[in-house]
Amino acid sequence: MLSKKTKYGLKALAYLASQKDKKPVQISEIAEKENISQKFLESILLSLRKTGFLGSKKGKGGGYYLLKTPEEISMIDVMRVLEGPISMVPCVSLNFYERCEDCPDEQTCSVHMLMLQVRDSALEVYRNNTLRDIIS
Amino acid sequence: MLSKKTKYGLKALAYLASQKDKKPVQISEIAEKENISQKFLESILLSLRKTGFLGSKKGKGGGYYLLKTPEEISMIDVMRVLEGPISMVPCVSLNFYERCEDCPDEQTCSVHMLMLQVRDSALEVYRNNTLRDIIS
DNA sequence: GAAAACTCTATTAAATTAGTAGGGTAATAA
DNA sequence: TTATTACCCTACTAATTTAATAGAGTTTTC
Numbered sequence: 001m002l003s004k005k006t007k008y009g010l011k012a013l014a015y016l017a018s019q020k021d022k023k024p025v026q027i028s029e030i031a032e033k034e035n036i037s038q039k040f041l042e043s044i045l046l047s048l049r050k051t052g053f054l055g056s057k058k059g060k061g062g063g064y065y066l067l068k069t070p071e072e073i074s075m076i077d078v079m080r081v082l083e084g085p086i087s088m089v090p091c092v093s094l095n096f097y098e099r100c101e102d103c104p105d106e107q108t109c110s111v112h113m114l115m116l117q118v119r120d121s122a123l124e125v126y127r128n129n130t131l132r133d134i135i136s
Numbered sequence: 137m138l139s140k141k142t143k144y145g146l147k148a149l150a151y152l153a154s155q156k157d158k159k160p161v162q163i164s165e166i167a168e169k170e171n172i173s174q175k176f177l178e179s180i181l182l183s184l185r186k187t188g189f190l191g192s193k194k195g196k197g198g199g200y201y202l203l204k205t206p207e208e209i210s211m212i213d214v215m216r217v218l219e220g221p222i223s224m225v226p227c228v229s230l231n232f233y234e235r236c237e238d239c240p241d242e243q244t245c246s247v248h249m250l251m252l253q254v255r256d257s258a259l260e261v262y263r264n265n266t267l268r269d270i271i272s
Numbered sequence: 273g274a275a276a277a278c279t280c281t282a283t284t285a286a287a288t289t290a291g292t293a294g295g296g297t298a299a300t301a302a
Numbered sequence: 303t304t305a306t307t308a309c310c311c312t313a314c315t316a317a318t319t320t321a322a323t324a325g326a327g328t329t330t331t332c
Binding site for chain 3: 163192197200
């Protein structure tokens, strides 16, 4: 399941991407328009800022804005920051690899084999989609 | 993340599929060989039996066995039984569809759009793999 | 008739999620 | 300088899921 954090983060990014100009948008506006708890959204936007997707401006007329164009923001990077691993098992994760304790041999593990394919197909989708692609 | 239930279920199915003959295999044997808690495995195998993947035989010399050949068992069916929805959000689920409360319009929702693609790519992987394919 | 195996119910411990609540600080524009 | 808005921090919680564990009970077969 996709976490609400990821869902809300994506919606917020999409909202910012569909702005006409590059003026900062207030948290409260995004929260209201996208039906998101403002406090929860606050923490999500903060993490998107710390990971280089968003810039922020304090004070009146402040808010959040995209640091890159929507075309430059790949879903693969966004998903890794918001959701974490793309893989469904740590033993096929590129960025969060971990051995399975119970598994004597990854090479012959049927779960490993299947999940590798699932990971690759998901990676491809995320790689092929930028923020531009998912706004309508 | 893939649940342990699914992981163990897949391993058990793979174990049964790689048997030479069709004789029932005891829970205790599978649990030991695949490093699974026997009691937990018990409940997993039970659900696989109730959903038509496995048959069982009681008494001495009893155990579990596949009801179909490994070629006939598609990962898409197994995953739906063990893991549940393939989709990461209910609003793109074929078998477990639910509307998102917060979302005014699925057609223009960016999350919906992305997750549809992820679902389809996962479906394709599961559809293209039978139990035969994932045993080495 | 007893061993072997499946079946069922109930409980639990740990972890995660998705918040809520509330405090305060810092920067900016009018 | 004052209002606005982002930033930062702590703590709490309710619900859910997961991954078992425990133990009793039933059925079958040798």
